[in-house]
Amino acid sequence: MNQPLSSASKSEEASDGSSTKGDHDLVQRVQAGDSAAFRKLFDKYHRRAFAVAMGVVKNEDDALDAVQEAFVKVHKNIHKFQGSSSFYTWLYRIVMNVSIDHVRRTSRRRTLDFDERALHEESEVAGDGALMPSVTSSNPGKAALRRELGGAIQAALQQLPEHHRAVIVLREIEGMSYEEMAEALEVPKGTVMSRLFHARKKMQAALAPYLSGEAVPED
């Protein structure tokens, strides 16, 4: 029997140093007007927030915009944060909502611009293909393959409905527990599980060429 493949997600928060108590102390300092504490919260979470946003929006610029908007909202509304949930659950809810809203706005704009864009389609060969860099024969290395896989993952994520995308990003990238996801997304835990199962199924189908089902060598 191989090593069991289960993982204890609940321990991840503590293991990466993002203790709830420490966050609450920082939040209280921000509420009292301490801008250095706000910077600390930013330093602690912005990369993870960015990764979450990247799983939802289409490119880096949009993800940066989403993280910026999310932290501005956090700052603006920090006085409303009561500490009944963990700060990072609250933050990710905002990041997720802002990102989803960003996608909606972009897709609305895209629909409006469609006719014009269609006229220029030929000259936009690269387009969103920038997310899916091709692996040329001159670049067969591991880094290139990893990059290709990263692009494939992002493309696959874009094909998922928003609610599926949200759960799989929060679970696989952020390592949230079912309980935390239910809280962040404001849906029942059973809904989280069901969405996660279907999201995984779709991702597996989309990434079938990359997933062998064979044992993965440990790093």
Next chain:
Amino acid sequence: MESVKTEDEKLQMFFDGELAPEEEAAVRRSLEGSPEGMVQLREWKQLREAMKNASKDWAGEIDSDALFARIESEISAPVAPIEQPALRVVPGSRERRVWGGVATGFAAAAAIFLAVMAWPAEPTIDSVSVARGSEVLEVDFGPNTGTIFEVEGGAGESLAVVWIDDEEVGLP
């Protein structure tokens, strides 16, 4: 867990570390005779690792200081006065004099109901003097979105309704 779980649910919960110890042990035992289950777990694991790696690559590209500077500048920017919706109306049906004015303030999820047609000559909104029979040509919704439409009043008169959306997006 309160409800009866399907095999798929159990397997997923096992993978995510969400089962109670005794359930986890049971799934572990059942996996010994289930190559399909093991393949499923490995694919999930590969997917997780690939997503984690991809997210590390994404996050590695951030210029943190530049991003924080953007946030700081937005936070410390002086609060712009709330743009009030502006109306452009044509008083009377013949006179083409167009003017702009500030209409009403708006609150969360507020609707502004502006009766232009067939209202008493004396305006009820301080900064807007709208004559009977005026026609709404345009509304500047400022940073919001909105819709202008016409409805029929109780006396059969035509009323212009200006609806302003004021949703705060992204907040829980």
